[in-house]
Amino acid sequence: MFSIISHWYKTRFSDPQAVTLVLILLGGGLILYFAAGILAPLLVALVLAFLLEWPVEKMGRLGIKRTVATSIVLLLFLGLCVLIIFGLVPSIWRQGVALTSDLPSMLDQGLKTIQAYINQYPQWVNTDQLDVMILEIKKMLDTQHLLNVGKHLLGYSASLLVLMVYAILVPLLVFFFLKDKHSLIKKSTRFFPKNRELSQRVWREMHQQILNYIRGKVIEIMIVGVVSYIFFAVMDLRYAALLGVLTGLSVLIPYVGATLVTLPIALVAFFQWGITPEFGYLMLGYGIIQALDGNVLVPIVFSDAVDLHPVFIIAAVLIFGGLWGVWGVFFAIPLASLIKAVVNAWPVPEDVSI
Template sequence: MTEETIADDPVVAEPDVTDFPEPERFLLHMPVDVRNMSLVLLAILVSLFVLQWARVVLIPIMLSVLFSYAFSPLVNWMETRRVPRWLSSAVLLLGILGAMVSGAYQLRLEAAQLIEALPAAAQKLGQALRSGSGKSNSALETVQKAAAQIEQATRESAAVTGPNRGATRVVIEAPRFNIKDYLWTGTIGLLALLGQIAVVVFLTYFLMLSGDTFRRKLVKLAGPSLSKKKITLQALHEIAGQIQRYLQVQLLTSLLVGVLTAVALMLLGLDNAAVWGVVACVLNLIPYIGSLVTAAASALVAFLQFGSINMAMAVGGTSIVIHTLVGNLLTPWLTSRASRLSPVAVFMGLLAWGWLWGVWGLLLGIPILMIVKSVCDRVEDLKPIGEFLGS
């Protein structure tokens, strides 16, 4: 066959250099059972509903469990000194309650002065902001003047045309203040709070009194296999150790923040610096939010006392710096020894528990995540969740 025949042949054509073969695709075959996924989703939604609905019962239980983990080493140490558990647990709880009541009583006058000063500080700050904004003609003032002129023109036109006949003017009167209703509502709230505190105290006492009883029962219920009992015992020991170390870290860092805040604000000349130290110590237990509340409130009171925005910013900035240094330098180093949680998982968990239980969820979120991770690391089907929570 000659070259002319090949060129004229319609069947034989020159290959297209731009037509590359499509690369082979690698597909990951994962069996997805829609029915199981639906059941898992329904189980999650039901669990969230139960956690939200039963928070009045679950929150005291979780607080009691945490307190029992925190105080059990002291009770165990006193038991080795031949002190009965019922006596050591009662003395420990009564001593802690007595110290809290005594501290609150000693600081009651300063706290009352502080609470009374907050409304005046807010009013004074608003006046300062209004006076500062009144010195310059802003776009907001122009819009307000235009709105006032439009309102005045509308009133004049309404006066010319006269009121609509047949229309009835309705005047809504605000209900009068009833001191009985106020006292009744406050009494109910106080009694509910005291009742929850009593539940937490008694439940903590019974948990410390029981000692290792529930731990032995869980090991027994794990099954007859020695390996299952060993895994259950390891998980319980890890949970107890992590929670105790975490609570120790939180107590140490909160005390340090409280002392540094009190000393720094005292050097700045702020009144009731000791109260602010206690407030900073307590609110430091609430992640992320506690430091902001302390800084904002102390800055507001500083503005009332000094009458200067610069001093208010100095006081608030000092509080933020102390929380930042302790929270970003000391706390992560100590927390890394107490738990192996990922910062992303911790932040997401705090958002979820804060949404479910509010402030109590922020306080209990990290210990709950520790318990969940310790359990998931030892259950074959739940290991992916433990891997996600880990650092």
Template structure:
């Protein structure tokens, strides 16, 4: 057993830089799992600064000084935050309040619709089964109502913390953008001067992750805005809430669009019934999803992530379970990072020589 472990160690941990990279990855994972909630504003600031860095670089390329480019970029960020606070959040709050007010009526309509099923399809469903389904639904809705009341009463400190974050995060983002080179230089001082492996992985992933994240943000905005316009044109209730759900659904590949379809279809069904408006709504929603998958995604993500669908779904489940929303958002970039590390990881000299000769496809993918 010890011989097997020693052989495995000599093969995969013979390089000092590889061991250091493994320690850094493990330390980062432990910090996020243990101090993730405490460092949430810092992590969010780093992510936002990473997203905005492309705009700073573009403005500097056009001849602007660094401080002026940072000022313009920071002004755009503040304008976006004010638009969300003053424009989007009030609408969401109003529609959420109206939704929970009309929820009992929607529940009664659903019960009436369910009671018709045993009459039309007696061989498929019985009255007893319908009554059990309605009882379970009523119980679950009562739990939801109790949770909402308890949240509004007991979680006021969380709302105060969110308001503090709205002040703290922009300040951190400003300094990250302004002193990015100094911060990276300071952090690099703790790393060895010769870091070929880390440099290779960073160069391979930096542009890919940046393009993916920025593209995903643009996709969320475009899909959500388009869905809102479609829902408003149809006169669909809760258009803002449903549009946000549709926009955020693009974060989860393959299943996000299907999950977002359920509330859209239910609200349309309760509002119009089995009428032509309901059919036209589903057709328009289907066209929107088709344009997103076949036109928008290829334009935004010209360099497709070469991951198997099973690997993508597994990454969403794992990272989403570890880090919630941000884990789902960064699931594909993190999975791509893991893949890049596996391809770039140094192995023993003899093992590496045989591996590179026997798997040229792996080398081509690692250089891509």
């Protein structure tokens, strides 16, 4: 057994380039795993600087100085964020609060509908089990319980100090990352081994794939969200803006997101209309939107982006989501693409057949 492991190690790690790549990936992974909370503002600024580098670079090719281009792009980005926060978020927040306050009455209406079906078909449903289930649902959806949960969530995730740190430090870090990009990269490379050509090749492949992926996701979110909102508004579905935004954001988590967002849409439609033709039309239209997104929009938008099998995508969402929560889910596909790029670029000895 030892000889097999030794032979595998010598054949796979005989190239110094491969060892350097492993050390870089291992060091980056350890930093993210153990220090992600402490370095969160720095990591967020790095991600935003990476996303905003493309327009800054385009403006630089037009002859605009990098400092001026960075200032213009950052101001436009901050203006867009302010517009979204004060234009879209209040409406979504109001609908979310209204949905929370209307849950008890919606639940009563739904229970009456279910009870009517039970009276019609008593042979199919055990009434005792249904009463227990209804009691638990009422307890879970109790308004005071929801308010307590909301208070805990706000207490953990919306600390005023944390928000102030992000609001001040992150834009400053993004500005300096963009303005001094080349000097920062030049100074930081001295801390890396010299044999890093393989690592650079992996990064070049990942750089293009991540840009294509993020650009495609932004386009997909906007199209799916706007189309869903228009459809919900035409159908006169309650909380159309909130559900449209949720539908748009659900594409961030392939397969899993669409499954999760279908439940609140179906519940709201059921509580509003019951088992009626309107409910059927809404779910049919929503299914058509999801089908067009998966079979028409995604192949067009992501024609040059990452190509991963659905099994690997779902596994990446589960694994990285378990490691880093929401951030892990958000970056699951880029991280899976990184693994794929490393596997594709890994040197294969001539005497090893695959």
